[in-house]
Amino acid sequence: MERDLISIIVPVYNVQEYLKNCINSILNQSYKNIEIILVDDGSTDESSSICDLYVKKDNRIKVIHKENGGLSDARNVGIKSARGKYITFVDSDDYLDENYVKALYILITENNSDIACSRMKKTDSLNDKIINKNEKINIYNSIDAIKEILYQRNIDNSAPSKLFKKDLFENILFPVGYAFEDLDTMYKLFLQANKIVSTTNNYYLYYQRQGSILHTVKDKTINDLLTIIDNMNKNLISYGELKAPLMARTLNANFYIYNRSTNKDIKENSKKYIIENRKKVLKDSNISKKTKYGIIISLVSFKLVNLLDKMR
DSSP states (O other), X not given: OOOSOEEEEEEESXXXXXXXXXXXXXXXXXXXXXXXXXXXXXXXXXXXXXXXHHHHHOTTEEEEEEOOOOHHHHHHHHHHHOOSSEEEEOOTTOEEOTTHHHHHHHHHHHTTOSEEEEEEEEESOSSOOOOOOSOOEEEEOXXXXXXXXXXXXXXXXXXXXXXXXXXXXXXXXOOTTOSSHHHHHHHHHHHHOSOEEEEEEEEEEEEOOTTSGGGOOOHHHHHHHHHHHHHHHHHHXXXXXXXXXXXXXXXXXXXXXXXHOOOHHHHHHHHHHHHHHHHHHHTOTTSOHHHHHHHHHHXXXXXXXXXXXXXX
C-alpha cells in the first residue's frame, strides 16, 4: 500500500504561531512513507528554530534554510530537493486531516492519474475537524479539468490540496517574485497531465488569517494579477473549448482588480472590460453563482460591485 515515497513541501516564513500545528498534522498522517521538506525562507521569528527542533524528532523531516525569496522560490527549492514519486504542497499556516495523503494516494494510483485533487475547508480554528459525507469522484482530461479551474467549480486553483506526479515539474516551476503564483502554474501542470481525478471530500484545512498574502493587496499584487491573466489568455486561447471559461475567469479577475486597485487607470480599464463582456459571460450556463450575481449587481449599479468582496 505504501510502496511509493511522497514528498510534502512546506514553505515556511514567519509563522511561529501556526507551524507546530501544521507539522504535527503532517507527522500524524495515516500514510507513513513520506518525506517532509521544510523550506525556511529566511524567517526572522522563531520559525527557523521550530524547524530545527522537529528535524531531531523525526528522520522523515528535512530542513532547508535559505535567504528570503518568496513563496514560489521556496516551493521551487523544495521541488528540486524532493525524492518522492509524488509531490504535495502544504502552506505552513494550514493543516491536514490525518487521511489527506492516503486518500489522495489511493485516488491517484487506483485511477492511474497524474494529479489527484481534494477540496479545502476554510476555517478560522487551529483544531477544526472534517466530516465527509456522500463522496463523489470525478475524472477529467486536461482540458476539462482546466475548465473546472477557470469556472472555479469542482477543482480550485491552489497548489495545496493536490497530489502531483513529480515528473510534471520537469519543465514547470512557480514564477518567482509574483503573487497569484498558483494561477500562473496550475493550468500549465494540468496541460501536462493525461488524467486528473478529484474528490468532493475535504482533507485540507485552509486557515484564514489576516496577515496572509491573499488578505494583503498592494499595487504590485494587482500588476502581477494583470500580467498572469494576460499570459494565461495568450497560452490558452488556442484551445477553443476554453474560450468561454477563460472569459469568465478574466471577468472575475477584473471584478477583483476593480474592487482592490488604487490606480484610477487600472480601475477604469477593469470597469471597461467588465461592461464590454459581462452580458456575454452571463449567457454562459456554466458560470458560478458568484459570477452570475456579480454581473447582475454590476448591471443594476456599478457602485455596488464592492459587495462582491463580501461574497468571496
